[in-house]
Amino acid sequence: MNVSVVLFTSDLRLHDHPPLRAALDAAREVVPLFVRDRAVDGAGFAVPNRLAFLADCLRDLDAGLRERGGRLVVRSGDVVEEVCRVACETAAGEVHLSADVSGYAQRREERLRRTLAAQGVRLHVHEAVTTAVAPGTVTPAASDHFAVFTPYFRHWSRQRLRDALGAPRTVRVPDGVGSAGLPSHRGVSVGLASGGETEGRRRLSAWLRGGIADYADRHDDLAGDATSRLSPHLHFGTLSPVELVHRARATGGPGAEAFVRQLAWRDFHRQVLAARPDAAYADYRTRHDRWRTEDTAREEVEAWREGRTGYPVVDAAMRQLRHEGWMHNRGRLLTASFLAKTLYIDWRVGARHFLQLLVDGDVANNQLNWQWVAGTGTDTRPNRVLNPVAQAKRYDPDGAYVRRWVPELAGIEGPVVHEPWKLRGRDRAAVGYPEPVVDLSVGLGRFRRARGLG
Structure with a gap:
């Protein structure tokens, strides 16, 4: 066989890449292909932070391939149509790609298998790559x-x-395979890391x-x-x-x-x-919640998104998310618990916001971690509520994290930085920091009643 195609998806590397190694072993020439999937755009997952990181990844992948005598071929459109088009243009006998887990990825793989088979092209799906x-x-x-x-x-x-594979020394790409230019995007988070x-x-x-x-x-x-x-x-x-x-x-x-x-x-x-692909949008284990929605709790949702809930550690984490497109894992737990349990707002509202900004926004990790915190997922303690003040004192005892991300509180010394509502008189007025959107005891009581806990 003369040509194989490797479809890169969420495996944008040359080291330890079983589909690429198998394609190189099977054919004299290989087409390293990435398709900008218009279905991802239509579903709302193509957000600025991830597009900027993706652009970095594709440029670096192309550079690595060029060092080895190859190049990255970039197309845009329906993935199945573009892969089949490239296979036809190059008379490829095989297509290799990494297995994925989402419902969309599983359906795409089945479409690709059927359509390639009709062209006489074999599809090889490799496990344990992602x-x-x-x-x-x-x-x-x-x-x-x-x-x-x-x-x-x-x-x-x-x-x-399995053993990890080294990067290939040489990649030969057939002549004349058309490619779009490499994308260039700017993220919305000024502190976004490079990809x-x-x-x-x-x-x-x-x-x-x-x-x-x-x-x-x-x-x-x-x-x-x-x-x-x-x-x-x-x-x-x-x-x-x-x-x-x-x-x-x-x-x-x-x-x-x-x-x-x-x-x-x-x-x-x-x-x-x-x-369980529907766990991306439906409760894995229903608690029969009657969540407050974005429409019924708009002011609280906006306060949470903007980092002005009045609870410093929650606000610090939300501001870090906006600035970096990333958030500390403990911050993710705290902010999710605050929205879903203290405010009793549908976890999907929070999951959508995270996916709008997180550079690592991942359907499996994001949605299932949100469900874990909301008590509708795999967590064996579904009614646990994280107290943001207690958590702040434990995991940010000196207040350095809060002062870094909530500059209004930078001048407050000592543990009161986690409870600025305890300041008195002029000190409280001078801070310019909002009052808490809800009393923690009120929020806890509402959640317990909603879950039938008294």
Whole structure:
């Protein structure tokens, strides 16, 4: 066979890329193809922050291919139509791509398989490219997926991962394959990180050298910012989860073990979504909530989005999201709990806002983490409510995170920075910070009544 096509999706890298390796083994020439999917645009997922990061990733991928004698072919339109068109133009015998888990991805794969088969072209779908352990690899006796993380992690940890692959030395692309120009986009968050495999591997090396050792002790430290910040690279696939697990385990220690556990959580959510695609928009486990909607609680929703709820740690996290297109994991838990449980507003309202800004906005992780916090997902403690003041004092004891992101409070010393409503007289008026949108006890009472807890 002379030509194979590799369809890049959320695996925008050259290192540890099984579809690319298989295509190179099968044919003398390979078409590395990325299709800007108009269905993603139509569904509202093509937002500025992720488009800007994606543009970085595609430019870096193209540069890496050119160093090896190839180039990236970019098309725009319906993915199935464009892949089949390229296969026809090049007389390709095979198409290779990575498996994905969303309902849309599963339907697209089936369409692609049928349409290519009609052209006499074989489709090869490769597992464990965007996950460390493929969905469906480990299942309980009576179900198609694990609904609780702990037993899933126990089985996940016993799996033997495939070896990570090196980047190819040479990629030969057939002459004359037409390509659109590489995209260029600007994000809305001024502090948005740069994308691309080169940047991802640089961050990974720095993390393994200097951050992972303390991760177990410091991953919830809001001000310390001691997480890996690799989630955007995992989302776009500029880093391989298989390689990350191997390298973290080789580093060893409690920090590495805690980091690997987070990678397992990512796989856990993917195996849930693969089995239950409607969990992207419907309660995984209904609590028969009668949520307040965006229409009925508009002022509170806007206060939450803009970071002016009157609860400093919540507002700090929401402002970090707007500025960086990223938020600390503990901040994600706090802001989600505040919206869904303290304000009792439909979790989908919050999930949509996160997807509008998060550079790592990922349907599996975003939606299922929101459901986990809202108590409609896989969480075994569905009625737990996080108190933002108690959480702030625990995870931002010096107030440094709040002062960084809520400048109105930068001059307040001591723990009262987490409870500015306790200031008196002129001090309170001079701050210029809003009153709380709801009393925590009122919010808790409303939630408990709604859940039938008294």
